[in-house]
Amino acid sequence: MDEEPISIQEAKDPGYQGAEVRLRGWIYRTRGSNKMLFMVIRDSTGIIQCVASRSDLGDDLFTVAKDLPVESSVIVIGNVNKDDRAPGGYEVHMNDVRTISKADRFPITKDQSEEFLRENRHLWIRSRKMNAILKVRSTVTGAIHEFFRKKGYHEFTPPIFTPNQAEGGSTLFEVKYYDRSIYLTQTWQLYAEAAIFSLEKIYDVSPTFRAERSKTSRHLSEFWMAEMEAAWIGYREAVQIAMDEIRFIIKKVLENNIGDLEILEVDPDGLVHILEKEWPVITYTEALGILNDKAGMDVQWGKDLRTVEEEELMKLFDTPVGVVEYPKEAMAFYKPVLEGADAPGPVAKCFDILAPEGYGEIVGGSERDTDIESLSMALEKEGESVESYDWYLDLRRYGSVQHSGYGLGVERLIAWICKLENIKDAIPFPRTMTRAYP
Ligand code: 4AD
Numbered sequence: 001m002d003e004e005p006i007s008i009q010e011a012k013d014p015g016y017q018g019a020e021v022r023l024r025g026w027i028y029r030t031r032g033s034n035k036m037l038f039m040v041i042r043d044s045t046g047i048i049q050c051v052a053s054r055s056d057l058g059d060d061l062f063t064v065a066k067d068l069p070v071e072s073s074v075i076v077i078g079n080v081n082k083d084d085r086a087p088g089g090y091e092v093h094m095n096d097v098r099t100i101s102k103a104d105r106f107p108i109t110k111d112q113s114e115e116f117l118r119e120n121r122h123l124w125i126r127s128r129k130m131n132a133i134l135k136v137r138s139t140v141t142g143a144i145h146e147f148f149r150k151k152g153y154h155e156f157t158p159p160i161f162t163p164n165q166a167e168g169g170s171t172l173f174e175v176k177y178y179d180r181s182i183y184l185t186q187t188w189q190l191y192a193e194a195a196i197f198s199l200e201k202i203y204d205v206s207p208t209f210r211a212e213r214s215k216t217s218r219h220l221s222e223f224w225m226a227e228m229e230a231a232w233i234g235y236r237e238a239v240q241i242a243m244d245e246i247r248f249i250i251k252k253v254l255e256n257n258i259g260d261l262e263i264l265e266v267d268p269d270g271l272v273h274i275l276e277k278e279w280p281v282i283t284y285t286e287a288l289g290i291l292n293d294k295a296g297m298d299v300q301w302g303k304d305l306r307t308v309e310e311e312e313l314m315k316l317f318d319t320p321v322g323v324v325e326y327p328k329e330a331m332a333f334y335k336p337v338l339e340g341a342d343a344p345g346p347v348a349k350c351f352d353i354l355a356p357e358g359y360g361e362i363v364g365g366s367e368r369d370t371d372i373e374s375l376s377m378a379l380e381k382e383g384e385s386v387e388s389y390d391w392y393l394d395l396r397r398y399g400s401v402q403h404s405g406y407g408l409g410v411e412r413l414i415a416w417i418c419k420l421e422n423i424k425d426a427i428p429f430p431r432t433m434t435r436a437y438p
């Protein structure tokens with residue numbers, strides 16, 4: 001009877017050395033002469049070099065195997081041995097190669113442009129780079145669930161179709177909804193605020209949609225946000241929870257993905273170092289002072305920080321930084337004013353967390369205004385009909401309490417951890433203003 005297939009990673013266990021193994025996967029690289037065949041195969045767990053001479057396989061099989069193009073699916077059988085000369089450090093001496101499906105000539109060859117790789121994302125997803133990123137991604141989302149569940153939070157699932165905006169009307173995706181129109185969600189927030197009166201502490205990891213007109217390396221039209229909302233807490237506590245969450249995620253990546261970081265050429269010591277340090281929390285007003293003193297940038301008080309300013313600021317830090325108390329004026333309607341703040345104008349009980357190395361904002365959050373009057377005024381100022389938010393204002397009518405929450409941009413965090421040049425590589429099939437294929 002045939003032995004059970006094992007993974008390439010398992011084949012590298014000391015227990016298998018010298019033993020006959022059966023591996024299944026795809027041809028990653030192949031080269032051969034008239035006499036010898038070198039075939040590197042890959043599966044989800046890694047790559048391994050497989051070799052055979054003409055006499056090992058016999059003339060017919062040798063010829064068939066030698067002509068198999070890359071990405072053909074195969075089963076190979078042979079003896080595995082540690083071999084420092086082989087790429088990956090192990091080698092399988094093949095006595096059989098079974099073709100499952102012979103591939104056509106694979107369109108992705110060396111030195112392709114980023115655009116070509118995105119056009120062929122359905123195939124590029126097999127690359128070692130994408131494989132490593134997607135494994136990190138799986139750790140990141142798993143860690144988010146683990147972090148919140150351990151703290152007694154409930155997972156809460158928001159609707160994706162929504163009649164209201166929460167993060168500004170200009171980035172709403174309007175879609176046909178029977179004989180009327182509706183929007184795709186920009187944030188779970190308004191629904192989360194309803195749910196905390198039942199569950200108190202909730203979180204989610206969920207798709208989010210924004211019609212971003214900017215073609216930057218940090219914006220997607222469809223991205224995943226990990227949000228939390230909790231009753232009875234203020235925005236300063238939320239900052240600490242967000243920092244703890246990010247630390248927890250990084251720890252999990254260091255536990256599970258060292259090999260993947262290596263493939264991505266990310267030095268894990270950098271992440272270890274970040275975990276060892278304190279992460280500062282500064283106010284927006286202090287941030288402007290720092291930008292002025294240390295970067296010679298004169299930013300007008302009252303404006304939200306732009307990408308350039310965040311980048312300049314974060315050149316001065318080597319850990320994530322919490323920036324709190326942005327000007328109320330520039331903020332979404334639901335962020336309440338902080339009374340008695342030491343600032344040139346009204347500021348909100350809100351925060352962002354910025355990542356170093358130019359990655360910018362990874363978290364945005366705040367306390368939520370509980371005052372119907374000021375909420376209604378702020379909505380009107382944004383040009384909204386207050387009536388259509390009546391259900392939301394109800395939450396202030398029936399036992400309102402202090403509450404706060406935030407959203408972590410999953411792809412922004414992955415891009416930073418994996419040191420990706422573009423956020424598009426942090427998600428399997430990116431959607432942007434210019435791309436919705438494949
Ligand atoms: O700062 P934002 O807009 O905050 C909210 O939506 C709040 N309602 C969240 C809350 O309090 N529950 O978005 C949160 C995070 C940002 O910090 C950023 O990391 C990410 O979502 N984000 C994007 N990521 C990729 N592409 C985009 N277009 C993004 N827009 C926001």
Ligand code: MG
Pocket residue numbers: 352361363364
């Ligand atoms: Mg924000």
